[in-house]
Structures are given as C-alpha cells and as structure tokens.
Amino acid sequence: MFQRFYDEGLAQASFLIGCDRSRQMAVVDPRRDASIYVEAARQAGGTIVAAIETHVHADFVSGACELASVGARVLAGPGAGLAFDHHEVRDGEVFTLGDVALTFLHTPGHTFEHVALAVHAPEQPDRLLTGDLLFVGGVGRPDLVGDAQTRALAGRLFDSLQRVMQLDPRVEVHPGHGAGSLCGAGIASEPSSTIGREAEQNPMLRYADREAFAAALLADVPGRPAYFARMKRVNQEGPELLGLVNGMRRLPGIRPAAAAALAADGAILIDLRSAEAFAQGHPDGAINLGYGSKVGYWGGWVLPAATPLILIGADAGRAQDAAVQLLRVGFDRVEGLVDGGFEAWSAAGLPAAEIAQAAADDLRSDSRRVLVLDVRSAREWQAGHVPGSINIPAGELPDRFDELPQDAAIATICEGGYRSSLAASLLAREGLTDIVNVTGGMAAYRALPEAARP
Numbered sequence: 001m002f003q004r005f006y007d008e009g010l011a012q013a014s015f016l017i018g019c020d021r022s023r024q025m026a027v028v029d030p031r032r033d034a035s036i037y038v039e040a041a042r043q044a045g046g047t048i049v050a051a052i053e054t055h056v057h058a059d060f061v062s063g064a065c066e067l068a069s070v071g072a073r074v075l076a077g078p079g080a081g082l083a084f085d086h087h088e089v090r091d092g093e094v095f096t097l098g099d100v101a102l103t104f105l106h107t108p109g110h111t112f113e114h115v116a117l118a119v120h121a122p123e124q125p126d127r128l129l130t131g132d133l134l135f136v137g138g139v140g141r142p143d144l145v146g147d148a149q150t151r152a153l154a155g156r157l158f159d160s161l162q163r164v165m166q167l168d169p170r171v172e173v174h175p176g177h178g179a180g181s182l183c184g185a186g187i188a189s190e191p192s193s194t195i196g197r198e199a200e201q202n203p204m205l206r207y208a209d210r211e212a213f214a215a216a217l218l219a220d221v222p223g224r225p226a227y228f229a230r231m232k233r234v235n236q237e238g239p240e241l242l243g244l245v246n247g248m249r250r251l252p253g254i255r256p257a258a259a260a261a262l263a264a265d266g267a268i269l270i271d272l273r274s275a276e277a278f279a280q281g282h283p284d285g286a287i288n289l290g291y292g293s294k295v296g297y298w299g300g301w302v303l304p305a306a307t308p309l310i311l312i313g314a315d316a317g318r319a320q321d322a323a324v325q326l327l328r329v330g331f332d333r334v335e336g337l338v339d340g341g342f343e344a345w346s347a348a349g350l351p352a353a354e355i356a357q358a359a360a361d362d363l364r365s366d367s368r369r370v371l372v373l374d375v376r377s378a379r380e381w382q383a384g385h386v387p388g389s390i391n392i393p394a395g396e397l398p399d400r401f402d403e404l405p406q407d408a409a410i411a412t413i414c415e416g417g418y419r420s421s422l423a424a425s426l427l428a429r430e431g432l433t434d435i436v437n438v439t440g441g442m443a444a445y446r447a448l449p450e451a452a453r454p
Contacts, residue, residue, distance in 0.1 A: 022098025054131025109157025169196025
C-alpha cells in the first residue's frame with residue numbers, strides 16, 4: 001500500500017505506507033486529524049505501527065502524538081529532541097513493515113534533523129519521500145530554524161541534495177508539499193516526479209557551487225508567517241491530545257446572544273461568508289475568512305494564538321471543515337457555530353457593521369485622500385500595482401498596523417478580493433472606520449482602459 005493524502009489549503013502531503021502481507025503500516029508526516037489514516041488502515045485490514053516525521057514541522061500541527069496514543073511508534077531524525085516518547089533514527093537505519101523496507105537518509109538543510117525516506121517494496125517502483133528537502137521544481141527553505149543558522153543550513157541543503165541526486169534517475173520523488181506551500185519557492189503542482197526529471201528540470205539543481213546555490217536560494221524565500229515559530233514549539237513539545245484518531249467532535253451550535261457574550265469576553269467571530277455578503281453586513285468586530293480551502297492557512301497568519309473562535313455564516317458541514325482546518329494550525333478552541341447565521345444575529349439586534357465597496361475605477365473619482373493598501377505579496381506588488389499604493393501583505397497586517405496613517409481613508413486591494421476583504425475586516429476590528437474594499441482587485445484594475453486608471 002502506498003497512499004497519498006493531500007491538504008489543499010496548506011499544500012501538505014502525508015503518506016500511508018504498508019505491507020500487503022503483514023498488514024503493518026506507517027504514516028509519514030501525519031496531519032493532526034489522524035482519523036483519516038486510521039480509517040484507511042482499517043479498510044485495508046491493517047494496523048498503523050509507526051508515525052514518521054521527516055522533520056519538526058513549522059506549518060502545521062503534527063498528528064504523530066495522536067497516532068502514538070493508539071500504539072504507533074514515533075520515529076524522527078537525528079537530534080529531533082522531541083519532548084515525548086520517540087526514537088531518533090540514524091543515517092542509513094532501516095525500518096521494516098513486513099516486506100517493505102524504509103531506509104532513513106539524514107538530509108539536513110531545511111532543518112538539522114531532517115530525514116528523507118527511501119521506500120523499497122517487492123514489485124513496486126523505488127520511491128524517495130523527500131519531506132521538505134526536494135520538491136517538484138523547487139527545494140526547501142533553510143531559514144525556519146533561525147536567522148543565525150540560515151547560511152549554514154543552506155550549505156547543508158546543497159550537500160543533501162547532491163547526495164540524493166546520486167540515486168537512480170528512475171527513483172520516484174514524493175515531496176511533502178505542493179504548489180502554494182510556504183516551505184519552499186517555485187514548487188510545481190505535480191504531486192510527484194523522479195530523480196532524473198528533477199535533475200533535468202529543477203532550476204535549483206543546476207548550481208554546482210555551494211555559495212552560488214545559497215545566494216540563489218536566499219534571494220527567493222517566501223514570506224514567513226509568525227505562527228511558524230509557534231508550530232515548531234508545539235510539535236517539539238507535543239500538542240495536546242484531542243482524541244482525533246476517533247474523528248473530530250461535532251461543532252456545537254451557539255445562540256447569537258451567547259456568541260455575542262463570548263465575543264465581549266474576548267472570543268473572535270470568524271465570518272465564513274463571501275466578501276460581498278460580509279461587506280453588506282456582519283457582526284461588529286468579525287474577521288472575514290471566506291469559506292474555502294484556505295481558512296486554516298489565513299487563520300494561521302492573522303489570528304492570535306490560544307484565542308476562542310466562533311464561526312458564523314456557513315452550514316454545519318462547511319463550518320465543521322473550517323474548524324478542522326483551524327485545528328491543523330493549532331487553534332484548538334473553536335467554540336461553535338452561530339445558530340441561524342448573520343440573519344439570526346441581525347434579528348436579535350446585536351451589533352453589526354458594514355464595509356464600503358468600490359470598483360477599481362471609483363478610486364480615480366474619489367475626492368478624499370485615499371490610501372490604497374495593496375495586501376498582496378511583495379512579489380505580486382513588485383510585478384505591478386496602483387501608483388502611490390503601499391504594500392503590506394495581508395498576513396503581516398496584524399504586526400504592521402502602526403505603519404498606516406490615521407488621517408486617511410484606506411482602500412484595500414488584492415488580486416481578486418479575498419485578501420482585501422480579510423484585510424478590511426482586520427482594519428475595522430482595529431478601530432479604523434474609513435475603509436473601502438476594492439471589488440475585483442488588481443484583476444479589475446488591469447482590465448480598465450489606461451485613461452480610466454487612478
């Protein structure tokens with residue numbers, strides 16, 4: 001058995017590997033909602049005997065402890081130093097699952113303890129699970145351990161890549177992340193590759209010199225969310241056990257008045273509706289994380305840790321999925337879903353607010369002093385932006401509010417409207433009142449005739 005599980009929102013892959021004869025199985029880089037692996041193993045008549053970490057993860061909470069609670073042995077790389085029961089493998093160590101041999105290769109670079117996993121099974125192609133060492137089209141970033149270690153890790157990443165690229169060109173490459181992950185730059189969308197294909201096509205494998213490689217790598221590092229450091233600590237110490245091998249608890253309903261009372265005590269309301277619906281009316285102080293695969297991703301960027309969260313504006317199924325996404329990035333306190341949504345909130349006479357909307361060409365005719373706040377990534381902004389706009393990526397906004405003037409109307413803009421609505425809700429929650437969200441974003445702006453552009 002070789003099965004890949006993929007979280008679109010975090011662009012994270014985990015793997016279930018097993019022996020058809022012995023029915024012994026292992027999960028590599030498990031996510032926190034571990035019941036998905038337990039169910040897959042049950043359906044195959046197997047038992048999960050190991051949870052394998054290629055490294056201490058920064059972008060999501062690991063499910064290794066959840067699997068250990070039902071008998072799986074946790075295996076991690078040399079020097080992982082996990083604060084719970086585990087076995088640190090040595091370079092070249094072999095772990096067997098019946099007829100399947102898993103060989104650990106110590107491949108430091110993304111982190112010091114990082115390992116890749118060579119998988120050999122009878123009548124199957126040889127596979128290499130590369131974790132965050134080698135991606136399809138890219139390589140791992142070396143800066144998540146700390147700035148002081150970045151240059152040294154970049155050099156070790158080069159050495160580790162040189163080592164694995166000596167493998168047979170036919171060996172399949174199965175990385176721990178896909179396109180959109182913040183654990184590397186330039187990652188392609190294909191789920192897998194081969195050593196030979198990456199040797200031919202991966203631009204980061206064309207460098208024969210360590211220093212040139214490091215310079216190129218460090219010149220193109222994605223943004224680093226503040227929550228990454230927290231995730232590393234959680235995974236090092238071991239997250240709280242929530243019994244997730246048995247599935248996620250059903251999200252309870254909360255009456256609007258009770259939700260408002262919780263919000264008054266510090267809980268944050270997460271409005272899962274579209275930007276358009278949110279703009280027309282929402283609970284005062286709510287943050288707009290429109291439902292989709294990125295609720296957890298953006299939640300990790302902008303929500304404070306250990307804060308109770310209340311969901312509103314989605315049906316029970318979507319709210320349950322949003323709660324799981326938030327759980328994957330360490331938000332354990334999703335208290336429930338507001339019964340009846342915003343309609344019930346409004347009918348109860350609870351505090352509500354709106355966000356003004358404007359089309360891209362409205363910015364030209366606005367007589368006020370309007371500051372255009374572009375909340376796309378720095379790379380997107382550098383590729384083209386509204387003249388006079390300033391760039392603060394949406395995920396960095398909570399840490400950079402003080403860079404914004406208090407005497408100007410602020411128009412938030414992104415590529416299509418999702419991030420700008422999120423940003424507008426963050427600004428409103430911070431107390432700013434003169435806010436406009438640009439509908440259609442830069443896509444609409446670029447479609448305007450040159451003379452109509454602000």
